[in-house]
Amino acid sequence: MALIVQKFGGTSVGDVDRIRNVARRVVACQEEGHQVVVCVSAMAGETNSLDALARAICDDASPEPREFDALVSTGEQKTIALLAMAIQQMGHPARSFTGAQMGMETDSSHTRARILSIDTDRLRSFLERGFVCVIAGFQGVDAEGSITTLGRGGSDTSAVAVAAALGADVCEIYTDVDGVYTADPRVAEDARKLSKISFEEMLELASLGAKVLQTRSVKFAMRYGVPIHVRSSFVSDEGTWIVPEEDVMERLVVSGVTCNANEAKIRVGHVPDQPGIAARLFTPLGEAGIVVDMIVQNFASDGTTDMTFTVPRADYRRALEIAERVGGELNSASVEGDDSIAKVSIVGLGMKDHAGVATKMFDVLARENINIQMISTSEIKISVVIDEAFADGAVKALHEALVRESA
């Protein structure tokens, strides 16, 4: 008997029939002898329609975050009650839990709250009595009793956090793809599904653009050692297991190629190469809530330096304005930007032990006549910034040369 946390997103619970399908999967799992906690999102479209109501009430101004959370949290509450009913209809005891009811305590940062603790006694007592526990993803409660929400990817995080708190054997994330692929199959036709991947690799893949899981939930799973099984809501085949590094038997040198075309780059050229320059530039960006991703600094022989960095494309205009202002103060000879770039990355645990992967990557791109604008590396990944127009070609070539070869 295992303790299994299953998470279904909004599309999987989008209407009455789909909720019944989820109920059937849950019941089947319980009938195999497992204890089941099922974590669900709001029905597809629900959160958007609540959001639209809030905007209408507020004349398109931002609604007060506490009340916004009280409003949108009704979405998951609806789903948990309906799913619990559907499971009960199939003759299995089930009980729904809102964030507050399951003791998902968070801080008071409404709309992007952080989980502080989970009181698992109630869930455990119902599991022991044979109930399926149906829990609301995305939401929690603060010390004052106000409803909070966890922000983007919150439901994945809820599921992983509950799995961690309960010491579950696995957290199954059901989604509309059937696992994690070595590259986007729409771009690289020979991309294949990975049966296992390490937390570290998944974290790089997630933050580099693979959309299957939110970075935050992977971090949580890694920290608490909760195995994640990403699998399809629609077929029963195994998907991809995300596990600690030591449990990945088949280590690929490169296990995935990803592409992120949602960034823009900004270059502040020819500024005096002296201490404090980086702080002068990046402090106001941070204060404006702009998250800087890659940073590359080159120095020139004339004692000046070039600072290039990337930001989310949505923040490009604001970031450029700030860079121009600071660049002026620093006597920069030129501040320029480009929002038609793509960041292509290769990720693999095996890169730690294999020298020469970087060289191979640069070779492949050179052969394809693709110019590299920026490079950034970590122990298990290499990212390059290139012209957006060449992104698909780069992914394809890198996948063929590095992933297929190492498989």
Next chain:
Amino acid sequence: MALIVQKFGGTSVGDVDRIRNVARRVVACQEEGHQVVVCVSAMAGETNSLDALARAICDDASPEPREFDALVSTGEQKTIALLAMAIQQMGHPARSFTGAQMGMETDSSHTRARILSIDTDRLRSFLERGFVCVIAGFQGVDAEGSITTLGRGGSDTSAVAVAAALGADVCEIYTDVDGVYTADPRVAEDARKLSKISFEEMLELASLGAKVLQTRSVKFAMRYGVPIHVRSSFVSDEGTWIVPEEDVMERLVVSGVTCNANEAKIRVGHVPDQPGIAARLFTPLGEAGIVVDMIVQNFASDGTTDMTFTVPRADYRRALEIAERVGGELNSASVEGDDSIAKVSIVGLGMKDHAGVATKMFDVLARENINIQMISTSEIKISVVIDEAFADGAVKALHEALVRESA
């Protein structure tokens, strides 16, 4: 400065514009220097659509009551968040409270819970800091933390209960009529709005078919001495105050005529006149959840007795079956029923001191050639059961002869 609880029903908060209207009324009241608690229902149509979802999930079987409450309670939660936002948009601090958040503790009888206690400290602390408290009607929380609902007329009851617990100066019930009338103005054209009426009279009127307020909320107000002001959501004129008997200055002998055409009568004829007959008959009806209203017993000279009673028309068929079964066991000579009856009642505090009101009522009906089938009286009301076809005529004639005359 007064402490005012305002209650708005589903129609008053049916869309974004109406929610804004409510916000304006609330803000105006606060600007007059009052502390305001506003209690709201789900947006019109919301509860029905949630109910339909539950039925779809359950293949038209009854959903499990705890989960049903978890589901439908999202309706009011949506409204409180939206109304709080609308008030905040107008520059006034506001805060929403679910049943659980305001400490509305109930028993665990899901879908028809009874209020046990209200922890008013939180509401009070926010009122003192200048907040409008926006509370969810209809819902509470049990000792286990499960969401409960109060059943029919629950939002009126929530508002009155909170007003009682806070010691509010008045509980204003906003509705689509502008007060309590001496009769239904669609039937008796000269019906007039009462400016004041006693709890006792209102209680009789409410249970006799006047739809403006639910019996349960009036009982609550009477027990705790909370003045209720029933008024229109759409105009700002004063409506009708419902107050303790001693505060009603102008005592009408008869203050209202009502009609209830939602009952049916059943007669069990010629049963042996011996102890235990009533119990034999009414126990199985009670066990079937059928609420018996009027009961009249006559005895005949042959030592048998006739038992006639009324039940809600919706329960007529089931009640008749039970009566036929029990009648058979009791050797009744005949069991018969009629579901085309109306109960017409006159209500008035002044009847206590005025003999002869009953005689006058019977006279009026005789003059109209209306046959009386059953009679039931209390200290402040007389009800008669007549053929449904004569209901409007009876109301008209009684209103003209008894209410207008005594005014």
